[in-house]
Amino acid sequence: MPKVTINGQVYEAAKGKTIIQVADDIGVQIPRYCYHPDIGIEGSCRMCLVEVKSAPKLLPACATPVTENMDVRTDTQRVHEAVRYAMEFLLLHHPIDCPVCDQSGECWLQDYYMAHAGHDSRYPLGQKTRRRKAFNLGPLVKLDQERCILCTRCVRFTRHVTKTNEIQVFNRAHNSEIGIFEDRPLNNPYSGNVVDVCPVGALTSADFRFKARVWFLKGTDSVCAGCSTGCNLRIDHTARAAGGGIPGYTATDGKIYRTVGRRNVEVNKSWLCDEGRLSFHTLERWPRLRQASVRGKQQPVSALLPVIHANFESVRSDHGDDAVAALASATNTNEGLFLMKKYFKGRLDFRLGREVEQYQQQQDELLRRYDKHPNTHGALDLGLAGGLGGLRRLRDLAEKKEVRGMWISFHPQLVGEDAPEIIEDLKRLIEALEWSVVCTTHDFGWAHEADFLLPMAAWAEEKGTYTNYAGRVQIANRAVMPAGDAEPLHVLMAELLNLSGVEVPTDPAAIFEWIASEVPGYGGLDYDAIGPSGAAVAPVPEEVLR
C-alpha cells in the first residue's frame, strides 16, 4: 500500500491504481475527457495533467500509477495553465452551437471552460474548420464531428466493452475524425452507451433528440425493470413527483424523457442495453388504465376494495380457503409481493412462463438476461413459487373449479412482447373463474373480461425494492405520478390487509422492515441503508427454488 500525498494530504492507496483513481476515491476533482473508469486509459485529452514532485514535467493522472511517497499537486499554477491551454486547443474549432446542442447543460466542455479556462477564442468563428453535422451512426446515435474532441471514449467502448469495433478514428492529425465504416452502422445492442460516455455533444441520442433541454429535467435514481439483471439507471423526467396544483390544469403527472446509465460496479458498471434504455417507451405503447371498474361500470378504487375483500371472504367461507388464489407479477416490488402473500395467506404464484429457469441465464456476455422480469429473484425469496405451479396450473385448477376467486396482477414486460400464449392463458383463466379481479397497468382488451378491474401503478410510478438475478436488493424510486387513479400494489394490498384486520403501513420502508424480520436472507437489511448501489441478500436455498 503506497502512501501518496495529494495536495498536502497523505492517503494510502492500493497498489497499481492510477493517480486519477485515487483522487476519485478521496474526492479530489481532476478534470478529464478521455478517462472513463469502465473503458480504460488513453491519455489523449491532456486535461488531467498533475504536478508530481519528482517528475520534471507534468504527468497525466489517468495513466500514471501511484508509487511510494509520491507527492502530487493538482492545484498549482503550472497545472492550471496546462489545463487552460489544453482547453484552448480542444475548443479551437468548436462550432459553439450550444443553443441547438442537446448536450448543453451537461456538457463537459461548458463545465471545464467555466471552471478552468474562461478565455476568448483566438480563432475567428468564420474560419473554423467545418465538418459533417448531424448524421446517423446507427438507429440510436447521431454524430456531429464539429463538436468532437477526439477523446475516443466511444471508440474504446466499442473496442473493449462490446467488442464490435464499429466506431473508429479515421484520417490523421488535424484531419482525424470519428466515424463508422459505410456498411457497418452502429447497431449493436449497447449502442446507446456511447451517448452516455461522450463528454461533449458529438454523440447525441436520436431518441432524446430535441425532446427537452436537460436543465428542465429532474433525475431520479432507479433500477431498470427490463430484465432480471436490474441495471442501475437514472430516470430523467419532468414535473413534480408528488401531488399539488389544480388537476388537469396546473398539475401534471410528469413525463419520462430518457433514462441514463448509473454507475454500479457490482451490477452494470456504467452500461445499459438499448432495450432497457428505451423500455420506458413501453409504458406509452398502450393507453393506460386510469379508472377502476366493476363489469364495465366505473367506480372509485376506495369503494371497490371493501367489495373485493367481502367477495374473497364469502368465497373462502363457502368453498374453503383453497378456493381463493392470486397470480402475482414479478415486475412488482418486493413490498407489494410480500403484502400480497400475507393477504392471500401464501396461496399465490407469479410464474407466467419459464422465469425461474431463465432468470439467471445470460442473453449475451454483457448485461441482458432472458427473463424479462426485474424481481423474479425477489419473488422466489418471498416463497411465491409454492405448490400452485404457475399460470398454466392455476388455469387448470380454475377450470376444475378448485379455485373460484382470484386476484390477477399483470404488468407487461417492459422489454419485448409478452408471449401470446401467456395472454391466451390469462384469458382462459379469467373465463374459467367464478369471479376475478384484474389489477393491471394498461387498458388491455382481455382484462375487461374480469369482474373487477383495478389500475395499478407501473414501473417508475412506485417506490420499492427489486431483487436482481444475483440476489441484490436495489431501490427503484418513483419518478412520475401513477396514471389516473392507479395505486402501487403495496398500497392496494395494505388497504385490503387493513380491511381484514391487520394493521399494515403503506410506506415501503416500513414494509421492508417487516420483510427483513421474516424472510430468510433479508435479515439485517435496512431500507435506508440499501443506498444507491443496493445490498446483497443471502443466496436462495435450493428447496425454495423447487
Added chain:
Amino acid sequence: MTPVSGGYAVDVPTINVSERARGEHATIWSTFRAFAVTLRRLFTSLFKGDIPTINYPEESRPYSERFRGTHILTVRDDGSLKCVACYMCATICPAECIYIEAGEHPNPEIEKFPTRFDIDMMRCIYCGFCVDACPEEAIIMSREHHQSVYERSETIYGIEKLMARPGIDAKGPGYRPNRPMAEAKIFKKQEQQTCPFPSHIEERHPAVLYESMIRRRG
C-alpha cells in the same frame, strides 16, 4: 449640509393645511374663475385648433421604440423562422409563459427549429427577458398591446400569430437588441404568400402549455 431641526437635510417648507383650505374656500368668485378656465380652453380649441384629446382607439400616442408589447418572431431572408428552438427564452422567462417543441430542420447547418412556439400572453409580464436571452434576434417585442379576444385560449399565441399577424406592420417593432434589425427581419405577407411550417401548428390547449411551466417547480 448640516441637518436642520426636524431631521431634514434641506429646508422643507411646512404647509399648514387648514390655513391653505381657508384660502381656497369656495366662494362665488372661485366658481366663476373656474368657468373662465373652461371657456378659455373651449375657445382656444375651437378657433386655434389646439386639441389635446386623442381619439383613441382610432388614433394613439406614438410609442417608444423600446415599447414592450406582444412578441414578434422574426424570419430569415427566405421567410423561414429565425428561431432555433434553443429554449433560452423559455428558460429565462420569469412568468414561465413560453412553451416550445423542437423539430429537426432539413438543413443540418440550422439543425433545429420550433415545431411549436406558444406564448401565453395572459401570463406574460412583458419584461423583455426573452428578447435579451435570444442568441439569434429571433424574438423581439412589438409596440402592440391590444388583447381583446372572445376566448381565453386565443390569448395563447402560436407561431403563426407570433410571426405574422395584422397590426405588426402598423405599430412596428418595439424592444429589440439592434435598432435597425441586424440579423433578421419581420415577416411580411406581401413577400411570402404562405407562412412556413403551418402544418405544425395544431390545436392548443392551456393545460398542455402549463406542462412546461410546472417543470421547474417539481
